Structure formats: structure tokens, C-alpha cells
Amino acid sequence: MKKSMWLASSALLLAFGPSTAVFAQQSEPGTDDLGDVVVTAERFGSGLTRATFTLGGEDIGERPLGADIMQSLVKIPGVQVSTGDARGGSFSFELYMRGLNKEQIGLTIDGVPTGDARFNGGSPPTRFIESSNIGRIVVSQSAADIGAPSRFALGGFIDFVTDNPSREPGLTVEAGLGSFDFRRLSARADFGEFAPGLTGYVSASHQENDIWAGRDSRSSERDHYELKLRKVFDNGSRLQGRVSYNDQSDNDFNIVTKGEFEADPHGDQATDAVTGIPAKDVNFGGALGGVRKDLLAYVNGHLVLNSRISLDLNPYYQTLDGESYRYQDRARRLTGTDPRAVTGYNANGGAIRPALITTRDSNAVGGPADMRVTPRDRERYGLTSELKLQDLIQGHTVRIGAWYEGGDSSESRNFYRITDPVRGIAYDRGQLNYVEYEREAEVETVMLYAQDEVRLFDERLKLALGATWYDVRYDAKSPLEYRANLAFSQASDVNPKLGATWRLTPDWEVFGGYARNFSGIPEDAFLGSTAVIDPDALDPIQSRNLDLGLRYVSADRAFSIQAYDVDLENGVGIVPRDPTATLDPDEIVRGNVATRAANTLGQTSRGVEVTGFQDLGVFDLYAAYAYQDATHDDPAVGSADRATLASLGIVGGARVRDIPRHSLFAQAGWSPTKALRLELSARYVGERVGGHIIAPTTFREVGVEMLDAYTVVGLTARYDLDQAGLPATRLQLNVDNLFDETYIAAVSSSTATQPEFGLTSGPNVRTLDRYFVGAPRTITVSLRARF
Numbered sequence: 099m100k101k102s103m104w105l106a107s108s109a110l111l112l113a114f115g116p117s118t119a120v121f122a123q124q125s126e127p128g129t130d131d132l133g134d135v136v137v138t139a140e141r142f143g144s145g146l147t148r149a150t151f152t153l154g155g156e157d158i159g160e161r162p163l164g165a166d167i168m169q170s171l172v173k174i175p176g177v178q179v180s181t182g183d184a185r186g187g188s189f190s191f192e193l194y195m196r197g198l199n200k201e202q203i204g205l206t207i208d209g210v211p212t213g214d215a216r217f218n219g220g221s222p223p224t225r226f227i228e229s230s231n232i233g234r235i236v237v238s239q240s241a242a243d244i245g246a247p248s249r250f251a252l253g254g255f256i257d258f259v260t261d262n263p264s265r266e267p268g269l270t271v272e273a274g275l276g277s278f279d280f281r282r283l284s285a286r287a288d289f290g291e292f293a294p295g296l297t298g299y300v301s302a303s304h305q306e307n308d309i310w311a312g313r314d315s316r317s318s319e320r321d322h323y324e325l326k327l328r329k330v331f332d333n334g335s336r337l338q339g340r341v342s343y344n345d346q347s348d349n350d351f352n353i354v355t356k357g358e359f360e361a362d363p364h365g366d367q368a369t370d371a372v373t374g375i376p377a378k379d380v381n382f383g384g385a386l387g388g389v390r391k392d393l394l395a396y397v398n399g400h401l402v403l404n405s406r407i408s409l410d411l412n413p414y415y416q417t418l419d420g421e422s423y424r425y426q427d428r429a430r431r432l433t434g435t436d437p438r439a440v441t442g443y444n445a446n447g448g449a450i451r452p453a454l455i456t457t458r459d460s461n462a463v464g465g466p467a468d469m470r471v472t473p474r475d476r477e478r479y480g481l482t483s484e485l486k487l488q489d490l491i492q493g494h495t496v497r498i499g500a501w502y503e504g505g506d507s508s509e510s511r512n513f514y515r516i517t518d519p520v521r522g523i524a525y526d527r528g529q530l531n532y533v534e535y536e537r538e539a540e541v542e543t544v545m546l547y548a549q550d551e552v553r554l555f556d557e558r559l560k561l562a563l564g565a566t567w568y569d570v571r572y573d574a575k576s577p578l579e580y581r582a583n584l585a586f587s588q589a590s591d592v593n594p595k596l597g598a599t600w601r602l603t604p605d606w607e608v609f610g611g612y613a614r615n616f617s618g619i620p621e622d623a624f625l626g627s628t629a630v631i632d633p634d635a636l637d638p639i640q641s642r643n644l645d646l647g648l649r650y651v652s653a654d655r656a657f658s659i660q661a662y663d664v665d666l667e668n669g670v671g672i673v674p675r676d677p678t679a680t681l682d683p684d685e686i687v688r689g690n691v692a693t694r695a696a697n698t699l700g701q702t703s704r705g706v707e708v709t710g711f712q713d714l715g716v717f718d719l720y721a722a723y724a725y726q727d728a729t730h731d732d733p734a735v736g737s738a739d740r741a742t743l744a745s746l747g748i749v750g751g752a753r754v755r756d757i758p759r760h761s762l763f764a765q766a767g768w769s770p771t772k773a774l775r776l777e778l779s780a781r782y783v784g785e786r787v788g789g790h791i792i793a794p795t796t797f798r799e800v801g802v803e804m805l806d807a808y809t810v811v812g813l814t815a816r817y818d819l820d821q822a823g824l825p826a827t828r829l830q831l832n833v834d835n836l837f838d839e840t841y842i843a844a845v846s847s848s849t850a851t852q853p854e855f856g857l858t859s860g861p862n863v864r865t866l867d868r869y870f871v872g873a874p875r876t877i878t879v880s881l882r883a884r885f
């Protein structure tokens with residue numbers, strides 16, 4: 099299998115293309131123009147046997163051109179998105195849906211899985227997306243969809259569907275300016291229908307901005323390129339190929355304590371200039387960040403065999419080449435001339451290495467300092483396939499599918515001496531003094547699935563009866579840390595996925611679903627842990643999902659209410675390797691402590707989501723409310739399970755971090771003329787848990803730290819300049835956080851399972867950084883012109 103499968107399947111699609119073609123995406127967009135028009139019924143998931151919401155091109159276009167595509171998701175009930183900047187962020191990106199985090203949600207582009215969403219070695223979808231080229235976003239809050247190719251779809255999935263190329267040739271140019279020296283230029287050239295049924299486009303963009311919390315030392319820069327070709331055949335078959343390349347560098351946001359936020363809600367404690375004193379420069383913002391290059395290529399095909407049988411195929415290939423860096427207030431050097439030296443292994447299999455020489459004089463001007471550089475590389479390749487049989491038996495649509503994915507990930511940690519700490523942070527890459535680890539992990543996944551959708555009673559009743567099965571193989575090693583070459587596999591049970599829709603009237607329907615899901619062990623358990631994993635001691639992550647809802651949809655109004663119950667089993671966290679050792683909280687934040695992967699038991703999330711829309715002509719109203727009650731498992735006080743949870747930084751029975759019980763998004767639109775539209779939106783996030791406070795060593799449950807509720811208001815104004823003689827030209831103004839609210843935007847996942855070592859200094863001392871500060875008022879002006 100491996101890469102040869104991807105190459106062979108791609109060649110097969112291209113060979114058969116002239117007569118048959120293949121899969122573009124399961125839900126074919128409804129327009130060939132830039133940005134899909136999504137009707138109300140599609141937006142609310144009318145007729146689907148699961149909780150689903152679709153955002154169209156107009157929804158995506160409400161955000162500033164070039165803004166992080168994930169930010170559009172805040173309109174959907176039960177979904178939370180936070181980025182450190184109003185236009186995006188890497189380390190500061192957090193995503194939740196129905197109480198589950200970004201590594202427990204399936205993410206795909208045109209049906210192609212993007213993998214896990216970790217910032218440090220993962221593949222967030224934003225790396226492969228130009229937001230202006232996305233036609234729609236399909237969000238299934240339920241995990242009952244049978245064909246989502248992802249090990250992370252424990253509680254739903256999100257599919258980003260790219261635009262179809264236009265049949266008419268043309269050029270679209272976008273430009274943007276805004277707060278914090280934001281600048282953006284983008285161009286997309288549509289080729290038109292340059293051969294029968296064959297269209298395509300190529301796009302390129304460049305954008306940059308200062309990081310608002312450190313404008314003198316931190317910035318973000320991104321170059322992004324896309325190519326898409328699409329062929330439509332007379333018999334309805336389709337073939338498309340897409341390549342996306344992203345080159346990005348950024349100095350992202352620091353995390354802070356609640357006390358630091360309250361003392362200074364307009365900053366993140368990172369410094370803006372080098373002082374020459376390592377103890378201070380360890381917080382220099384210019385040495386907080388990373389660079390990465392991402393490539394994603396895939397071929398989508400939909401092969402129509404006859405009027406009732408079709409075959410879908412999706413071969414794909416993805417690479418990552420990147421690194422992150424962090425200033426260190428000391429210098430490390432391995433004794434001898436080889437920074438990777440291992441002299442042997444002890445009886446437990448641990449690596450025996452030459453003595454590590456550490457030189458430290460943190461408070462001296464020009465004291466010794468290192469730059470810690472963490473290179474990360476990744477290669478993924480895979481294939482999804484599905485055979486669809488429609489009405490071979492009247493009223494039945496049968497889907498039989500398979501998904502294979504292979505991939506290799508590596509991560510190492512290198513230390514270079516900073517040349518002159520008084521002058522700056524420059525270092526010589528030719529002088530590698532110490533390599534702490536070189537970890538590699540290979541994960542291969544096979545998923546098989548089948549479903550029969552039955553239509554009864556004149557199609558008023560739809561039943562989706564399906565099941566999935568997973569087999570995941572792991573192969574990991576870290577020869578600078580341990581001798582073992584870890585190789586094992588985990589297989590799931592047969593997981594049922596059931597859904598139903600009953601149409602009560604032409605406008606009203608009830609729907610519901612039940613699903614069991616399997617994830618296995620995430621890659622971060624291998625790449626983020628200094629200890630070898632015991633396969634018998636780390637259980638795979640699984641979930642059970644149940645939802646029930648009622649929809650009303652007409653041409654100009656819609657309403658839905660849906661309730662859900664999600665039970666997550668066997669979470670996995672990265673925790674200190676020796677929980678009884680006295681550790682410096684700063685060293686935890688900087689990633690300088692020995693760690694291990696451990697199960698964190700599970701959690702339950704129950705809630706209700708209510709969404710409404712009303713079109714009043716020149717006015718329209720939209721609102722989405724979510725009630726979420728997400729709590730960790732609650733073992734008996736004094737039990738071994740409860741003690742284990744405490745050692746992982748979790749208070750048994752407490753609410754899950756960063757999940758508010760109450761949240762609301764509301765928007766009012768006004769279109770007084772065909773050319774002008776104004777939108778005012780408000781997002782309310784209720785009180786939520788920030789941190790579980792656990793004492794080190796004793797693991798005493800101190801309590802939970804609460805974060806205040808906040809409301810941010812946004813304004814969007816756009817004007818189409820047709821009346822000024824500029825057809826197909828739009829001017830847009832976005833003001834995020836209109837009233838300049840100060841708030842904590844999110845809880846960082848990087849320190850979520852750590853005890854509070856500051857308690858060793860006093861009963862209420864909080865020194866462990868946990869939180870991202872919310873972005874201030876941000877203004878963006880965008881211009882789009884089509885020729």
C-alpha cells in the first residue's frame with residue numbers, strides 16, 4: 099500500500115477520466131460562481147438524518163477577506179472558535195463542538211481528511227484553504243454520518259467544500275488593509291471552459307500583520323497558492339484535482355495566568371525588546387513562534403457506472419515541513435563531539451547518554467542562552483472509496499466504503515547557542531550542541547463501513563442503518579530516549595451508526611441519531627511524550643453519541659431545536675512523567691519537563707441547541723443558542739481512579755475546561771438597497787471553567803478557577819459599487835470587538851493537564867499560565883473586484 103496506492107489510484111482516475119470520471123464531493127455545490135448560494139432548507143439540514151448546518155458563500159464573506167475560515171463557525175450552535183488575533187492564529191487556535199476539542203472533531207476538505215488539528219505538527223484545515231475559495235462549510239454536530247474519513251470524528255465533523263471553477267474566464271483581485279498593519283493581496287484567475295466540460299482556476303495570496311500584543315517584536319506572514327481543475331462528463335461523472343501550498347511564519351501569542359490578565363488585560367506578558375538578560379529575554383516575543391510549509395494534493399472522482407450505481411474515489415497526499423522555536427535562559431551541551439550520542443541502554447530500556455553540561459547565569463547581562471528549535475515533519479497519504487447502489491431494491495440506497503491512510507511523523511528537539519545574547523537572538527545552525535530527542539511515529543488506519551438508507555411512506559420516513567469498523571497500526575521509536583521500537587495495533591468493535599428523519603408536514607420534521615465512534619491513540623501521545631508507551635496501559639479513545647431534534651423550514655423562516663448526549667471514553671493527555679517531583683511552572687509552559695501519555699478517563703456532554711432565522715425583506719434576523727453541560731467522570735472520593743485523575747490535573751466530576759453552559763450568537767442584517775448591506779452581530783460566551791487546580795505531589799483537589807462571561811460585538815458593512823460604474827466590485831468594512839471588550843478568549847490545551855506548582859509558594863498562588871487573551875477592537879477594510 100503506502101504511497102504507491104496514492105499514485106496508482108490517481109493514475110487510474112486519470113486513465114478512466116475521458117470516458118467515466120470520478121468524485122468531486124458528496125454534496126455537489128449549486129453554482130459555478132465564487133461562493134455558493136445556500137438556501138434555507140440546506141442551511142438547516144432539512145431532510146437529513148442527523149444534526150447538520152451549512153454555511154454558504156455569503157456567510158463566509160461576512161468575515162474580512164483573508165480571515166481564518168474557522169471563525170465563520172461561530173454562527174453554529176454548540177461550536178466555539180477562538181484565535182488570538184481577530185483574523186486568525188496558530189498556537190492560539192482552539193475549537194470545540196458539543197464539549198469536545200479540536201482533536202476530537204473530524205475535519206475534511208472536499209471529503210479529504212486533513213488529520214489532527216494540533217498546531218505543533220498537526221494539520222489544521224486553515225493551512226490548506228484560501229477562505230475566498232471556499233463555497234460552503236458543512237457542519238455535522240452529530241457523529242452519525244457514515245462516510246466521514248477521520249479517526250477524530252468522535253462527536254461530529256466539519257467539511258470545507260471548495261468553489262467550482264467558473265465557466266467564464268475572469269480575474270478576481272482582492273486587497274485588504276487594517277489594524278495592526280494588516281496587508282493582503284490576492285488574485286484568482288479562472289480559465290473558463292477551455293475544453294468541453296473542463297474548467298479550472300489558480301490563485302495566489304500574500305498577507306501579513308503585526309501581532310497586536312507585541313507589535314515591535316511579533317508578526318505573522320502567509321503566502322498561499324492553489325490550483326484546481328474540474329472535468330464534467332456527459333453521463334454525470336466528475337473529475338477534479340486540487341493542489342494547495344502554504345508557506346507561513348508567525349510569532350504567536352503567549353499564555354497568561356488569570357491574575358496576569360486582570361493586572362494587564364491588554365497584553366500577554368511577552369516582552370517586545372531584547373534586554374540582554376536571559377531571565378527577562380526568555381519571554382521575548384520575537385523568539386516565540388515558528389515557520390512551516392504545507393502541501394496538500396488530491397484527486398476527487400465520481401464515476402457513474404449506470405443510472406443506479408456509482409463509485410467515489412479520493413486519493414490524497416500531504417506533507418508538512420516546519421519548526422518552532424523558543425528562547426532558553428541557559429546553554430546546554432552534550433559531553434563529547436556528538437550531540438546525538440547514546441552509549442547504551444539500561445535494564446529498563448532507557449537511553450544512557452553522556453553527561454549534559456548546563457551553563458546558566460540568567461540574571462547576568464550577556465549570560466549564556468540557547469535557542470531551542472523543534473523541527474517537525476509529516477507525510478500522509480491515503481484513499482477513500484465508496485460504492486453507492488441506489489434503488490436496486492426500491493426505496494433503498496446502499497453505501498459500501500473503505501478508507502486507508504498511512505503516514506509518518508517526526509519531531510526532534512535541538513539546542514543551539516545564541517551567538518551574542520546582548521545583541522539579539524541570532525544563533526549558528528552549524529553549531530548544534532545538544533539533541534534532546536528524535537521521535538518518529540507511523541500510523542496506518544483502515545476503516546470499513548456500510549449503510550442502507552431506507553425510504554418509506556412516500557419518503558416521509560428515512561432510516562439510515564449503518565456501521566463502521568477500524569483497525570489502527572502504530573509504529574513508534576525514539577532512540578535517544580529509549581531502546582524499544584514500539585509496534586502494535588488496535589481494532590474497534592463494529593460501531594453502529596443509526597439515523598432517522600420523519601417528515602410531519604412539508605415544513606416540519608423530527609430527526610435523531612445514535613452512533614458509536616472509535617479514535618484510537620492520537621499521534622501526539624507518541625510525539626509529545628518522553629516515555630515509551632505501554633500498549634496495555636493506554637486505552638483507545640471512543641465515544642457514544644445520541645441526538646434528537648425538531649426542524650421547521652420554509653422559504654423565509656426556519657427554526658430548529660436539538661438535544662444531544664455525548665459520552666467520551668478514555669481521553670488521552672500528556673502529563674509530567676514524575677508527578678511527585680517539584681517542577682517549575684515556567685518550565686512546564688516552555689515544554690522542558692519529562693512527560694508521559696496517560697488516560698484521563700472520560701467525560702459526558704449533554705445539551706440543547708436552538709437556532710432560528712427570519713427573513714423580513716430588507717431586514718433579516720438570525721440567532722443560535724446552546725446550552726452545554728460537559729463534565730468529567732466522577733470516581734468516588736478516595737478511590738484509585740479519582741487519584742489518577744488528580745495526577746492528570748483533573749478534578750473528578752468538575753466541568754470540562756472552556757465549555758460555557760450558555761452561549762449565544764445573534765445577528766441582524768439590513769439591506770436598504772441592492773448595493774448596501776449592514777450586519778450587526780453579538781457573541782455571548784457564559785461563565786466557564788478555566789483551570790482545575792490540583793496541588794503537586796499530594797494531588798489535593800483545590801478546586802476550579804472560573805472565567806467571567808463576555809460579549810463581543812461585530813459590525814460588517816459592504817457596498818457593491820455597480821452604481822459607480824465598477825461592476826462586480828465590492829467594498830467591505832469589518833469591525834471586530836466593536837466596543838473593545840477585554841476578555842479571556844480560550845484555555846490553552848498545552849497546559850490543560852498540569853498541576854498548579856505555584857501552590858508550593860502559598861495556599862492561593864497561581865503561576866501556571868493557562869489562558870489566551872481576547873483580541874481588541876480590530877478594523878479591516880477589504881476590496882474585491884472581478885474582471
